[in-house]
Amino acid sequence: MTGCTEVNVPINAESEGFWNSYIVYPLSWLITYFANLTNENYGLAIIIVTLIIRFAILPLMIKQTKSSKAMQALQPEMQELRKKYSSKDQKTQQKLQQETMQLFQKHGVNPLAGCFPLIIQMPILIGFYHAIMRTEAIANHNFLWFDLGESDPYYILPLVAGLTTFIQQKIMMAGTANQNPQMAMMLYIMPVMIIVFAVTFPAALSLYWVVGNLFMIVQTYFIKGPDLKEASEKPAGGAKK
Structure with missing residues (x-):
């Protein structure tokens, strides 16, 4: 990988x-x-x-999103287990791990399932x-108002890239950001x-980022549509209106 x-x-x-030879x-x-x-x-x-x-990687992204949704649904039960086995001694922690795995098996959830699509798609995106x-040849051509080999002189593309990144993440994290301060950050x-x-x-x-983000926004909206509607119907306190 040099x-x-x-x-x-x-x-x-x-x-x-x-x-x-085989990727780039x-x-x-x-x-x-x-x-x-x-x-x-x-x-x-x-x-x-x-x-x-x-x-091409859409099936992987759908699988990753579904796995993330399944893990999110189990969070309340996992939190209860952590409270039940809050002691830090080794035996208690082993019991916590055992019951957590039993919880995953009961609901047919693989905690690593969301990682495999990411592992597969990352080399493609980096490539x-x-x-x-x-x-x-790309650096010697222009597109719309900018030269492809130079940064956008008007900073329009970087701002759109940042805005679409925010929107895409906001949709992806709908209903979960408040539960996880790190994700919110x-x-x-x-x-x-x-x-x-x-x-x-x-x-x-930047053009690649903007197009990729727009695709992800549309993709995430359709995959998480019901979740987004449910999240929009909840007030800040978390209870339904």
Whole structure:
């Protein structure tokens, strides 16, 4: 995986290593392929490939979301177990682990199920980031009002990237952020980080973030629709109106 550190090294058919040959270069080739189909429009090519990747990993994201929802539904019972076995001695903690596993088995929940989709999709998304950064032709083209190889001079794209990141996380965390202070904090930290990165990185990467975020917003809305409606009907105290 040494290729992961070669973010500033141009990618081409002669690039060596598993990471370059089987992940980064195929994605770079795909961007170039769609750019050639769209009259050298690399911005549109990035949008098309971003959507293709997002649709390809959609089943994984659905599985991850369902697993997260199942774990969330068990939180009240898990909290009761933690109260019941609040002692820190080894025997008590072992009993807590045993009953927690029994709870998972009873409801058919695998606590690791949400991790597997993430493990599979991360190399793809990181590889696409590398493909954008390391495909030299991208830097020589513009799209809309910005040069793909330079940061957005008007900071429009970074702000949209930050805003869509916030909206996407807000929808994803609906009904859970109040229960987890760390999650609530990340709701505001991540958009700021995205804006900072987008201001300094090439606009091509910001374009990828914006398109990916918009797709995630629509995807999450449809997957979590009933949960979002339920959360919107609850006042701040948590009880239904």
